[in-house]
Amino acid sequence: MKSLKIAVPLLLLFACYYLIPVEFRYLWQPDETRYAEISREMLASGNWVVPHFLDLRYFEKPVAGYWINNLGQWLFADSNFAVRFGALFSTILTALLVYWLTWRMQRERQTALVAAVIYLSCLEVYGIGTYAVLDPMITLWLIAAMCSFWLAAQATSVRAKAAGYLLLGLVCGMGFMTKGFLALAVPVLAVLPWVIQQRRWRELLLFGPLAIVGAVVISLPWALAIARQEPDFWHYFFWVEHIQRFAQADAQHKAPFWYYLPVLLAGSLPWLGLLPGALWRGWRQRLQDNGSLYLLGWVLMPLLFFSVAKGKLLTYILPCFAPLAILMAVYVCQAREGTARALRANGWINLLFGVVCLLAVLLILAPWSLTGHPVYGVHELTRVLLAAGIFLFWALMGGLSLYATPRRWPLAVLCPLGLALLVGQAIPQRVENAKQPQAFITAVRNELASSRYILADSPGVAAALAWEMKRSDINLFEESGELAYGLRYPDARSRLIDAAAFPGWLAQQRHSGSVALVLLLDRDDEGGPASLPEADVVYRQGRFMLYHYNQQP
Known part of the structure; x- marks a missing residue:
């Protein structure tokens, strides 16, 4: 009965965030319309090997992400929900992996549940997880890779270790077929600090070839098939989409080194107040609890890698939010010192964030803008009120979490609920008439x-x-x-x-x-x-x- 009392509200919350609203939001161009059309053409043509866009060869990404999108369109036809199904499906599977890994590390189901809830309600995760791009899918495979490596590292028998490394290779291979070679590089970078601290080089060298075998086995059939149908695919995909995009001076989406710091902070809302304490506790516990170092390396190494790269997009660091969610869950559920202050700080941050955004809507974006450059038109009063209501609700939930904080701090999970349910109806027409065709x-x-x-x-x-x-x-x-x-x-x-x-x-x-x-x-x-x-x-x-x-x- 207790499990049912917990499960029903969580399912309702998930439905309100991830299932109900997405059908009623227009698709955004260029990203969502692009991925909708590529998958539609793949289904219509029956060619599941070579991606085409407007009947033109489209070599920017491999094929597995489109396969997942195809599943949504096959099940739900041509609805907006179908277009976003791949992102939703990948995000919920990723949350389940976050739950599983937290439980494996902590053996505490409440902590595991809190980690999954924090992950699903982080602003970055929610924003990208309800948006039809490939990043939730590559995140799924990267997190599956980190779970597989942990499973292999904790195994006590040769057979179990071999199975874990083989599974690692299989999910890395799927990641490679979703977004390319980064799916092979990022997990290696993420586990390096832990491998060095634990002196696991010998094990890695001994069993690592099994991971390579797994990746080759699952990706080679498609790699050969597309090379046979389109011989220049690999030349374009490797040199243009990897070397040029991430390393050259003329890379796409150039941004400064510090670009991901504000993205990480904003993306951690509505749990930003827990972030400093969680990271500090993880660092202090790195020697006593090897899981803490594993999670910290998982956050830091990909973050540094993408910060060094010339081309940057806020979606690239989505995989970092899984270990952050686990660290925050462990901190709030198991730490003794400083947790109360952190929970109150989190409530104040949400309250202030909601108030600031509310004032921005009413004083800057509204037709009576004090700056003289409104975003909403004079005929859009309803949209202005909906946008104001979104952030008023955010501030209200933040404020309520300040009272009887030890019991009410979970109210922070409700802060983005108004945004989830109403954002599609609150978008200004000038934005809708430029980005949503x-x-x-x-x-x-x-x-x-x-x-x-x-x-x-x-x-x-x-x-x-x-x-x-x-x-x-x-x-x-x-x-x-x-x-x-x-x-x-x-x-x-x-x-x-x-x-x-x-x-x-x-x-x-x-x-x-x-x-x-x-x-x-x-x-x-x-x-x-x-x-x-x-x-x-x-x-x-x-x-x-x-x-x-x-x-x-």
Whole structure:
């Protein structure tokens, strides 16, 4: 009965965070629309070896992440929930692994449960775990790798150790097929401090080859298959997607070395107050409790690795939040000194965070903005009130956790609940009409459906058009973006239409059908390009603009 009383609220909480809201939020471009369309095309074509995007070769990522996304679309059709199912599925499995590893280390089920809850409610985990990208999937495999290594290291028989290392290789191989060679490098870096302190070099060298065998066994069939179908895949994927992105001066998403520090702090909300004490306790216990050093190395080494890399995205350090959740759970459940102060500090942080964000909404983002640069329009009072309510609720939960703190500190888990349930309805229209194309596409669906040719000036918008209209023959207008490599192939060059050549191309193609051109305008652009031929229908919604040209005889 006691277990049921705990399980039912947790399931309801999980549903409110991860299951109910995601269907009612529009997809974001370019990320979510891209991954939705790649998986749709894979299912439609039956080619589960080579990823294609708008029927173009797309070599930026391997294939296993799309397989998981395919499962969502196969089960739930073409809903927004289906698109995000891969991220949700991976995140809940990762939370179960966090529970399992905490229990293996501490042999305390309450601590394990708290670790899983902290993990699922961290802002970084929740934000990425309900967003259709591949990072929750690679996180799943990386955390599975760390669990496998711990299982092997704690085994007392040769057979059990061998099985653990083989399992380690299998999950690393799946990680490699999800996002590349980082899945092989990051676990090695993460365990190094523990291996050195425990003097486990001999064991690692003896059983490590089994992990290599496991990784090869699971990934080699696909690696050979894609090399046979697309011989230049590995050249592009290794040199461009790994060496250039992470090491060269012109790497994508460049950011300073300290970039991940504020990401780590903000991503730890609503548990930020526990972070300093948890890290300090882990450091003090590193010699007495070898699990503490294992977890600290798991946090620090990937963090340093990604900080040194030239290219940075906030999603890269998602795997660091699993050991942080365990460290915080152990601290709050088992520490004696300083815990009460940390719990009160956590309540104050949540209270102040909610109040500051509430004031930012009402004084800066609202139509009556004191800065003179509002984000919400004068007609969006309901959205302003919803956004204010999100952070008022956050502050309220933080404030309530300050009273009778030893009993009420778990209320912090409710702080992001308003955000989870209402954020889709609180997003300003100017953001929606620039980053979420689905509403615009719905408004012009008749014109799009009647068009023989559809063009878009960005891959993200093109992906949204392809996903919504269930057709992958969307052409690119002027900008190739991430599809530049795929467009270099001789059979794909006609898919990119230059602006200067567009009038001539249009005059020719209108004889065989109508043409729709969708543009994503710049923020300060009052209208579309003046050089475009006059259209029969022009429609604008925010920064999205449609030019529709009827068929001519």
